[in-house]
Amino acid sequence: MANSEHSSSDDTSVDSREEESRNRSKLEFSEDEEILIIRMYNLIGERWKLIAGRIPGRTAEEIEKYWNSRYSTSE
Incomplete structure (x- = not known):
């Protein structure tokens, strides 16, 4: 039974790593997407x-999170 408990905690850490990877990839935009975001932002804010x-x-x-992480200016 100890093995099943250990296995359960391993599954949780794997899930956490997978979610972190998905979140990181969500902020990775292609060059075309980035260009489109910049153009649209300049047109409509x-x-x-x-x-x-x-x-x-x-x-x-x-998109907002990407924009703020990439182009937000600190004052």
Whole structure:
């Protein structure tokens, strides 16, 4: 039974690593996506939902997070 308990904790750590990997890849945008985001931002500003509507498979939250991590200016 000790093995099943140990196995359960291993599964949790594997799930955590997989989720971290997915979150990291969500912020990796292709060059085409990046260009489109920049163009759309210059046209319509921070209307992330509209921008996301032009990029299949991306959510407004992902795009906003990407933008803020990449282009946000600290004052």
